[in-house]
Amino acid sequence: MRSAEKTAKTVREALDLALAELGIGLEDAEYEILEMPKSGIWGLGSKEARVRVTTEENAARVAIAFLEPVLAKLGAKATCAVEEKEDFFWISYVGENMGRVIGRRGETLNALQYLVNLAVGKNLTKKPRIILDVEGYRQSRTETLAALAKKVANKVKRTGRDVMLEPMSPYERRIIHMTLQEDAFVQTLSQGEEPARRVVITKKRY
Amino acid sequence: MKEIVEHIARSLVDNPDAVKVIETETDDAIVLRLYTAPEDVGKVIGKQGRVAKSIRMVLKLATAPDGRKYTLEIE
Numbered sequence: 001m002r003s004a005e006k007t008a009k010t011v012r013e014a015l016d017l018a019l020a021e022l023g024i025g026l027e028d029a030e031y032e033i034l035e036m037p038k039s040g041i042w043g044l045g046s047k048e049a050r051v052r053v054t055t056e057e058n059a060a061r062v063a064i065a066f067l068e069p070v071l072a073k074l075g076a077k078a079t080c081a082v083e084e085k086e087d088f089f090w091i092s093y094v095g096e097n098m099g100r101v102i103g104r105r106g107e108t109l110n111a112l113q114y115l116v117n118l119a120v121g122k123n124l125t126k127k128p129r130i131i132l133d134v135e136g137y138r139q140s141r142t143e144t145l146a147a148l149a150k151k152v153a154n155k156v157k158r159t160g161r162d163v164m165l166e167p168m169s170p171y172e173r174r175i176i177h178m179t180l181q182e183d184a185f186v187q188t189l190s191q192g193e194e195p196a197r198r199v200v201i202t203k204k205r206y
Numbered sequence: 207m208k209e210i211v212e213h214i215a216r217s218l219v220d221n222p223d224a225v226k227v228i229e230t231e232t233d234d235a236i237v238l239r240l241y242t243a244p245e246d247v248g249k250v251i252g253k254q255g256r257v258a259k260s261i262r263m264v265l266k267l268a269t270a271p272d273g274r275k276y277t278l279e280i281e
Contacts (some may be wrong), residue, residue, distance in 0.1 A: 066217050073210045074267050100267060111263035118257065119217035 001125065003054040010037055011049040018053035029055045059120050059128045060089050066119040067091075067112070067132075076101060078134075092133035102137045109134055110169055131171070142175055149179040152201050153186045162202045164191070173199050207268050207276050211238050214261055219246035235277045236270055242280075250280055 004021045008014040011033055019029060031053045040046030060082045071078055071093065078095030093101075102109045113132040121127045133139060145168075152163050165176065176199045177188050187204050190197050208227045216222035224243035229236060242250055251258045258280060265276045 066214075069213050070210055070264065073207065074264075103263070103267075108263050108267060111260035114256070114260050115214060115218070115264070119214075122218060 001054060001056055003052060005034070005050065005052045007035075007048040007050045009048060011051060014049045014051040015053065018051055022053060022055055024055050028058060029053050056126070057124050059124055059126075059130065060084070060091065062120050062123050063089065063091055063116050063130050063132075066116050067093075070112070071098075071101070074101065088129040088131055090131050090133065092136070092138075094135055098134050101134050106137060106141065109137060141172070145172055145175045146179045149176045149188075149201075153180055153183055156201050156203055157185050160203050162200055165199045165201070167192070167196045167198045169195075170197075173197065176201075207236075207265060207270075208238060210268075211240055211261065211265070211278065214264070215240055215242060215250050218257065219243065219249050221246055231274075235275050238265075238276060238278050240278060240280050247280065 002022055004018040006014045006017040006021070008017055015026075015031060018031070019026060022029070031051055033049070033051055035047060035050035037049035038045065038047040064080060064082075067080075074097075076093075076095060076097045078093040078098050080091060080093050083090040083092075100108075101112070103111075109132060113130065116130050116132060120130055131138065148165070152165065156163055168176070173190055177190075180186055180188050180201065185204055186201050188199055188201050191200050192198055208229050212225055212227050215225045215227070219225060219242055221243040224241075224246065226241040228239045228241070230239065231237070240250060249257065250261070252260075258278065262278050265278055268276055270276070
């Protein structure tokens with residue numbers, strides 16, 4: 001949470017000064033009038049208005065302030081879209097030169113996402129997760145993983161043998177678990193230690 | 207890239223003013239030495255070096271105009 005206190009001739013002016021200092025709009029702010037202005041006589045006994053504005057930092061804004069300079073320096077010209085979901089923010093970038101920001105199997109993207117979450121966590125009391133996407137990579141990865149999960153599940157049903165998938169990030173493992181949680185014939189569990197933790201798909205035994 | 211490492215480090219530590227990056231050169235790399243307040247060193251290294259590793263991953267995307275790579279050292 002940040003706050004600013006300003007004085008000016010009118011409440012409105014003081015408010016604008018404080019908002020400008022915090023770099024936010026009125027819709028993101030709460031304010032308190034500490035002192036009402038008094039005009040006095042010929043300037044005698046006059047008092048300026050005093051206002052305190054507070055704001056709960058917005059996670060998406062902190063995230064973008066963190067990411068923008070990094071992407072710019074890497075020569076990426078990108079536009080960004082933010083979606084606020086129940087318990088996380090989905091921030092996606094599309095633009096020139098963005099493909100390489102993904103990295104091999106998304107490792108650079110994951111590194112950036114890790115850093116942005118730390119930066120957000122440090123600056124906010126409430127810490128929503130940030131999921132960072134570039135060029136729709138995570139979206140298509142989600143679909144690929146869901147398809148993989150179903151394919152492997154079928155194989156497990158057919159052969160009765162456990163199958164261990166390659167190491168994945170927690171988010172990617174979650175996609176596998178979610179895809180198969182309703183499946184009546186197989187179950188999933190994670191084994192091993194980060195960052196080599198992997199999902200195992202096994203046949204349910206009754 | 208010096209500015210980027212400074213920017214990332216400042217976003218993670220408690221004493222952003224103490225963050226400093228000094229650039230030195232070798233024949234095949236540009237070395238960025240990152241200095242922080244003593245109590246913040248852990249924040250730029252992270253558990254099992256995860257933060258440092260992530261910063262290095264981002265640095266890997268960049269190449270100096272003459273083709274040299276950047277490396278990061280935390281002091």
